[in-house]
Amino acid sequence: MAETEISVPSEQFTKIKELELVPEVLEEKAEEDGVCRVKEGPRPGELEAQCTYEALQAKMLEGGQELVLVPTEESQKQILTLQTVHFVSEDVELQDISWLAPEHQEGVQVVVQQAGSGLQPLLWLEEGSLQSLHQCLAVSGQEEVYALQEMQAAQVHVLEGNTAAAAGDSEFVVSLAENTGLIKLEKGLEEAQLVAEGGFSGGREEQLFLLEAGPGDEGREEIILTMSRLNMEEQEDKPASDPACVEKATSPKDHKKAKGGERTFQCDVCGFTSSRISSFNRHKKTHSNEKPHTCHLCLKAFRTVTLLRNHVNTHTGTRPYKCGDCDMAFVTSGELVRHRRYKHTHEKPFKCSMCKYASVEASKLKRHIRSHTGERPFQCGLCSYASKDTYKLKRHMRTHSGEKPYECHVCHARFTQSGTMKIHVLQKHSENVPKYQCPHCATIIARKSDLRVHLRNLHAYKATEMKCRHCSAVFHERYALIQHQKTHKNEKRFQCEHCSYSCKQERHLTVHTRIHTGEKPFACLSCNKCFRQKQLLNVHFKKHHDTDFIPTVYECPKCGRGFSRWTNMRKHSEKCEPGQEKSATLGEGRRMRRRKPAVPKEAGKEDEAAAEEASAAKGGQSPGEAAPVEPGETMAGTEDLDEDVTCEMILDMMDKL
């Protein structure tokens, strides 16, 4: 006897699950396949009639799990999902169609096509006179194709989402699906069992069909036939490895007489013993991968009906376990208990032995312990990064793929993490943006993390002393140092030895001192004229020796007179007679040539600089006085003169020149 069991590959399960068998999706897929959809499914009792087609096309879909039957007359589609089958006789020849009655062999073609790594079963049946389902239906395994007639018994689940079961027992309907029917087409031991489960006898013999209807709440119109193996315990020729015939698999020596004369059954795998055959059978199934209970929506298989029901509930949204303290509801009692621990009782049975951490779930404690041990089991395949859990690795992989799944709904900027997007929206597009006040100073910072940087940089205690650049004071906190140095800001601490001139910066005093020394270190290469400052030399050179030089001119908006300095123009403009304004564009003075104007930020600074300049001029001599020149030598502090002072002086010189 041959046995073929088709397991549902996880990949396929995922794919089908993603489709969720939503009608629209299925219709799309149907159009892609060029296959029409059933608009109204057959009633369970009409299975044979529905499966009698003038031309029947059956092929495996998605990894060999489905047969698509395409009737030509009604342009309808049925999907047969084949699970596990058993065969009465020895394996049949793949291309052998002798299993068909001679009168039906004409026009039938059985083709096995190669697909993927293995022999992908692909069955095409083209025949015009088949009269019944069992004649035209074959069952394919991983590498073989068999006729339905070769099977001793099989279950065929006919799922029809929008059709009420014709004869479904209410208990059975509740236990598997809302609309479930069962056709029993074979007499035997299974009959009693199936009838007990809500089946009913159909009109055929030698075949066993279980017809299931889908939930019917999603408007599904397609029909899915699911074929799965029945409990074949009574078959004599079943292999010992078949978990369904565990009693057969247990040798007679395993049958022991218990007290009172009852037999006990011992598992030859783990030694488990039971006096009840039902318990023993159930235990034996734990050693096998047998999953006879298949979800008709996603084809996933389960070992027990309970598991299947819980799974189906995930499709239907049925959540029997409702929380008494909130509106949440769950599929299983375990989920409810866990939810209550998280949200209501806050019971955390799993406690870390190394810290105070406690969790609701053991897996969370296990994950937490990795933060102590440093274990990083999840290695990135593209770099050296390894994470402590799968999600972090998945999140990390976005750095390689460039994926930015989170989009700002306002500006459509994209982000790699939801948290980043959230703070972006908060800071950029929200009205009440939270700010963080530094507890040690008046600084207000937009982000908490940046406040921490601020505290670290400005308010943290530094072991090394930080000296004031103006005096001998030392500080251990940078903010205190800065505040202290500001007190030196308006001090004119640099006093000229030769006159009453004083200034705030040493470099200004250096320039001033040249007035007394007569030093003019900057000589013009074209005319040998010497200057105390490099900038003055540059201005001279541009004005007298650079033919391309066009000086910046600020025009008075009232009279149009040109000034090289904006401040001079403004002073003039204030005294200029009104009514002579040329144009509105000259309201603030016209700039020429100069791209970045030396417009002062504060008028006070301008006045302050002018006063300083006046002070320097008052205490010294005229700037045109000659001084010895040392070729190639530049005076320190003259190349980076403060704009507030030096530019004013230079521009004033330009006006004078």
Add this chain to the structure above:
DNA sequence: CGGAGTGACGCCCTCTGCTGGATAATG
């Protein structure tokens, strides 16, 4: 046989904090 309880794995989320580039302010 079914339900409860438990464990395990996975997924997704939030909160948090650090980092470094960009930019503005300042000297």
Add this chain to the structure above:
DNA sequence: ACATTATCCAGCAGAGGGCGTCACTCCG
């Protein structure tokens, strides 16, 4: 004009919460 510094901002990772799902055992 330039250098330095503070703040802004997105990227990224650590840690943990909460739920979905399923397998398994125990018990009535």
